[in-house]
Amino acid sequence: MKTRVTEIFRIKYPIVQGGFSCYANAKLAASVSNAGGLGQITAATLRTPEKLQEEIRKVVALTDKPFSVNFAFIRDNEKYTELLEVAIEEKVPVITITGTNPQPVFEQLKGENIRTLVLVSGVRQAQKAEALGADAVMAVGQRVRVGLDRNNMKTMALIPLVRDSISIPVIASGRIGDERGLLAALACGVEGIEVHALSLYRSAFKRARYISRHSLHLGMI
Ligand SMILES: Cc1cc2nc3c(=O)[nH]c(=O)nc-3n(C[C@H](O)[C@H](O)[C@H](O)COP(=O)(O)O)c2cc1C
Helix, strand or coil: CCCHHHHHHCCCCCEEECCCHHHCCHHHHHHHHHCCCEEEEEHHHHCCHHHHHHHHHHHHHHCCCCEEEEEECHHHCCCHHHHHHHHHHCCCCEEEEECCCCHHHHHHHCCCCCEEEEEECCHHHHHHHHHHCCCEEEEECCCCCCCCCCCCCCHHHHHHHHHHHCCCCEEEECCCCCHHHHHHHHHCCCCEEEECCHHHHHCCCCCHHHHHHHHHHHCCC
């Protein structure tokens, strides 16, 4: 399947692994990337530059495919500039920015050859991300336990609005669920999906049972 998302991020399928803070480690990210999606590790939970560097190097050892480092809620993390510096030094292929103002991240990334993906929950944020130079946005509607869906809109209602407001590609996020959700999202004009739906990971991730147990615990399934 080819979309601008697969081309820009150099992946086989237009599927991005959700940030999934405590669980998005090198093994998960590399498994998703090896399966043809865009795997992610989360800088916020790694907390120190040394740990982030170690985790990035683990991903690189496990896959030669593109992956992303997720920066979430950076205002709550005083060390984010140091963490971002590590991601730049390690030449990570992609950085995703979620739940926060992306502007300081773009200032620090100026001149670097790193693709960027910004999570947005409305048209204004999408336009701002585009103006800042994002390669694509992820439009998030209602989703579980993560307070990013400020507009409280269903994803399928939100994505056509975002799609019509910008010219960079849009990725749909939030309760996409499975391949039927992917098809519905594509029909709404987006060019990829972000999920941490277990059904999609089961084939790609050997530790799915571990994730399932924890997901049950979190009330996600
Ligand atoms: C426990 C947990 C932690 C999460 N941490 C992050 C995070 O650090 N960064 C992020 O962008 N999204 C995070 N998310 C959101 C998910 O990655 C996912 O993108 C979102 O819930 C959409 O998934 P869905 O397909 O289940 O609706 C988290 C979700 C859960 C349940």
